[in-house]
Amino acid sequence: MTMTWLLVRRYRLPLLCWTALVTALCSTPSAYQSAYATAEQRRTAVVLAQNNPASTLVYGRLPDPGTAAQMFAWEIGAFVTILTAIMAVVVAVTLTRTAEDDGSLELLRGCGVPPMRPLHSALVILAVQSGVLAVACTGAVLATSRTADGVTGAGAAAFGAVVGLTFATVAAVTVLLAQVAATAGQARLLGFTALGAAFAARAIADTRHLGTLNRLSPLGLRAVTGPFTEDRWGALLPGLLAVVILGGTAVLLCARREFGAGLLPRRDRRGGRLRIRTTVGLAARLARPALLSWTVAVAAIGTLFAAMGSGTVEQQRDGEVGGFLGSQLGAGDPAAEYLAYCGTVVGIVVSTYAILSILAGLRAEDTGRTGLVLVTGVRRWAPTAAQAVVTAAGCLVVLTITGVISALITPSVLDGDDIGPRSLAYTVGQWPAAMASIGCATLLVGAFPRLSGLAWLPLLASSGLALLGELLGVPRRIQDLGFFRHVPDVAGPDPHVTPLLVLIAAGAVLVLLGAAGSTRRDLRAG
């Protein structure tokens, strides 16, 4: 048990945070009760959702009659199961391979821990975590039974069981892949690839009416179980059996691989040369792998998000969208307002990338790599400035590619004027917001590295103002202080770009201050 407790102790914070996030999402069925004023409006929304291919692709099929509980399980249920699956990949790799790669498990193995004990402990923790998720989600949904139609004890328990089993299945697949992969990073990549395949299988099953495929995908458990509709408990049994078989196979494979290695050979060699002469060149080369992943992820999610708005836009044209989404759409052209909302979400995600990228510069300083760069004759401010420049360019690349793809695809699925140009402008127009985030993070990393955690504060506050400001009745002048929702409608009369220029200027000034600040302090290590 010591090994199990040690792993729990080491990773308790991420485990708790993931659980809290998923549970919080499960307490939202009542929002679907209040979103529609009349039964007629709800019926219209249900019909639109059932006939919208993009919504079916993302969320699956919405069952009749479309009660608040069913809409919750359909829409939030999709997010919850995807988030749970992402959590399962991250946590499973962390528990099984990260400790091997960073060397900490080697010390424990040297203290007499048997070879298979770490995997056994990881499997125990994953099983318990799966149970915790099931219970927590059931409880969170059940707590809303008086405020949302269709929420039943059996339905809530079935929904919780689906979430728990989704976690267990994806975790078991990832643990198995972690025995095959050469490194923790590769295990994570394989896990996410498997997750992508699971999503594709579920999407094909729902859009092409191939229900059998849903039985093969962990993300299809929600559809085959049907919480709040059929509550088919028997549909969970194949999943449970799969978890046992996958876990057992992982244990067998673990016994056949070397410590710190997988069954796949590791790619150890490369023959290329690095032709760089500046810190910007080095930062760009180092940022390349992460930028590629973020570009693919943001472009896929951003385009999908924009493309599935036809139902919402149609409803908004009749003035029927209320609640959170209604607050996002405002009073302008419904298509433009929806694309602005999608742009805001993309902007928040890209700003997250920006802050992570700037904070990576601080990690390089802490590990001594920045010191090695500086002693080649590089100016003290150059690594800080280079990280900001490369991050800004990276954000522009992500936004431009997302915007162009979205502009090419969205016009064919969303009715309205100038959909392509608007889609492009609302996405690329988020670059000034990303610049502002880069500026704040660079100032803190450069001048006040101990406070670098505060770099998230402006993003959190701006996201809160953009997503909840209208709903909570925050005065407009306060909302305008946020980084997002300043992109004008390019197809509208007299687009106003001054706020965007202010954001760019503020970001640039803060970057300069951060770079200057770095010259006035000691390097943290190196």
Place this chain on the structure above:
Amino acid sequence: MTEPPIDVSGLVKRFGGYTAVGGLDLRVGPAEVHGFLGPNGAGKSTTIRVLLGLHHADAGRVRVLGRDPARQAAEVTRRISYVPGEVTLWPNLTGQEILDAFAGLRGSRDKAAEKRLAGAFALDTGRLVRTYSKGNRQKVALVAAFAARTDLLILDEPTSGLDPLMEEVFQGAVRDAAAAGRTVLLSSHILGEVEDLCDAVTIIKDGHLVESGQLSDMRHLAASVVTAHLPGRDAATVMARLRQTGLTGETTAGTVRLAVPRDLVPAVLAILADADAPDITCTPASLEDLFLRHYVVAPR
């Protein structure tokens, strides 16, 4: 007169209320291999970071290659090669790509020297850094440092991960660098390495200078160790005669052992020869004898 490559006087560096270096003087002459010694936490690495301009001095005068590293860090470090004790590199780059990056940033490279040194250190530069052992990461930094066209090498415990064969290669590289007129500041706990390579040493403890000077002069001032084996009955008599010269020593099972200042060595050897001692050895002071007493520290 040419300014020495490293000229530090009264260096003070504090971290909050903790004084890491308190008024240190350090002077390293041109083309000199200078040992920089002291126990863990003595302030060696902090001093080195000030020399590189990575840390700012709180007081004192610091000149490296004739410039102030706090104000002209880039100009100074462009002419310096530095190897830290713990080398952390980018795991997803190969050794060759790291060498390319360092040379590219510095703006000059000696490809032939780089290739020769990589061969001498048996470094496979085509491998990704994440597959390197600690010693191999150290080798990348050493190859980059020696191959760069710089005037001053600052090496902070550079051989902690190297095997004995590579230690030989390292010593050869340091000698070649010194022969080429480059100055070397070598911080190390391997006293044998310092003894073999260094012309001069500076010892610091608790952030203060303890001793500094040419190694030969310091040896000259230190005591040699004389041992002799005598028949049991004679040992006490001989020891009594030796004590008359003002020396103290010990006698164990007929063996006399005592520390003898350099000027008294002939007199002591005469007494022992007079007593017909069959085995007499006289060992000059080693670096270990000179320095180990300074390594005893209280926690700070």
